[in-house]
Amino acid sequence: MEGSKEISLIDQYVIDFVRKLRDEKKVSQEEIGNIIGVSRTYITNVESTKHPAKYNLSHINLLADYFDLSPRDFLPEKSL
Template sequence: MDFFCILLWLMPGNPNISAIEQYIIDFVTELRLKRQLTQADIATIIGVGRSFVNKVEDKKERAKYNVNHIDKLADHFGLSPKDFLPEKANKYL
């Protein structure tokens, strides 16, 4: 998974997504899929439209989760906001 995150970050068409942002996107997407939730479910949890979550997960048209989104997701799933971040800052750079 770590190598996959780095490859996604380095892919052309992804210039506005940093490695840590990609890590968060991948974490939320994996959490969503494991819990069998839709993009609309995540959108409801964070208080945005489904199209926003679609843009976050779309490799061509990227939006980003912000700290308020992470806080709402962490609260909803009983996690800490720090669970959405890599253990070390340079692990994905």
């Protein structure tokens, strides 16, 4: 996608955290989409560096609930 926006470090941190969690727990992109109420394609776009799609706080809250984590677990300890 031409002219794609560079993603912020905090957004990339969250995306990487969710991807790692998804891989460790053997949860598909489609399942993540179902948890947060979006399509699998949206999750594919979030995980792609070519799309500006990203998780929002509501998504993080739903994922934290599903994985029995705190929303804080999805964020870095210090600012980036």
